[in-house]
Amino acid sequence: xxxxIKDKYKFIIIVxxxxxxxxxxxxxxxxxxxxxxxxxxxLISILSFLIGKYLWKYVYxxxxxxxxxxxxxxxxxxxxxxxxxxxxxxxxxIEINADFFGVKLKSNxxxxxxxxxxxxxxxxxxxxxxxxxxxxxxxxxxxxxxxTYYEGAVKVIVTDIDSMTMTGLYWTNRCWQNGKNTAGxxxxxxxxxxxxxxxxxxxxx
Numbered sequence: 074x075x076x077x078i079k080d081k082y083k084f085i086i087i088v089x090x091x092x093x094x095x096x097x098x099x100x101x102x103x104x105x106x107x108x109x110x111x112x113x114x115x116l117i118s119i120l121s122f123l124i125g126k127y128l129w130k131y132v133y134x135x136x137x138x139x140x141x142x143x144x145x146x147x148x149x150x151x152x153x154x155x156x157x158x159x160x161x162x163x164x165x166x167i168e169i170n171a172d173f174f175g176v177k178l179k180s181n182x183x184x185x186x187x188x189x190x191x192x193x194x195x196x197x198x199x200x201x202x203x204x205x206x207x208x209x210x211x212x213x214x215x216x217x218x219x220x221t222y223y224e225g226a227v228k229v230i231v232t233d234i235d236s237m238t239m240t241g242l243y244w245t246n247r248c249w250q251n252g253k254n255t256a257g258x259x260x261x262x263x264x265x266x267x268x269x270x271x272x273x274x275x276x277x278x
Contacts, residue, residue: 074142075125075173077196091117125173142194143202143234145169145176150264150271153243155257166271167261178206183272185212202231204239210247223247229261237263 078086091113098109130146138144146169153163167180167187171194178189192206205228212221229241244256264271 074171074176074194077142077194087117090120127172129173139234142196143231143237145171145194145204148264148266148268148271149237149239149261150266151259151261153257153259155255157253157255157257164271166264166268168268176204176206178208180208180210181268181272184214185210187211197230202234203241204229204231210245218248218251218253220248227259229259 075083094113094116095109098104098112099106104112130144133144149167149169151165151167153165155161155163165180165182167178170177176192176194178192180187187208187210189206189208192204195203195205197203205226207224207226209224210222212219212223215221223245225243225245225247227241227243229239232238232240239261241259242256243259244254246254248254
């Protein structure tokens with residue numbers, strides 16, 4: 074998320090607190106120049122970690138979500154329409170953990186689990202927010218014509234920040250050696266449910 078902030082705002086965020094802290098240590102607390110610089114650097118590093126990792130969530134208002142980056146944190150339900158069977162819609166839950174230092178994505182279902190070894194949020198030239206990731210899936214119960222392990226990629230665009238909906242495309246190399254690798258469309262909607270409750274409802278269908 075940090076890379077989505079414009080350079081001029083990054084400059085303000087870094088320089089202004091640094092100058093104020095330096096003046097605090099040097100002028101008010103009457104520390105030497107070297108100690109003031111050292112204390113300022115240390116405190117800025119600690120504050121940057123705490124704010125960028127944890128505290129930002131408590132002050133991340135709607136203005137920031139629409140102008141800097143949406144809050145991707147939470148559980149999402151994906152609906153897949155595949156070229157393997159275009160009449161069948163597949164539901165898959167994912168969980169995203171994002172902060173100012175990076176984005177992590179994983180999925181656990183009753184038949185396997187997936188995780189992203191590359192995941193990034195991008196702001197396009199048209200000022201839209203795009204999520205792209207490469208994932209690995211481990212299938213716990215493959216059929217005779219299936220595989221236990223495959224990889225794929227997803228690229229989706231946030232089409233509605235208020236309802237947190239993303240749409241786009243995906244592809245996999247699942248059973249590629251048999252010419253059965255899949256691709257299709259995928260739509261994600263943010264949910265307030267947990268993985269377990271989502272998997273339970275999917276299993277009942």
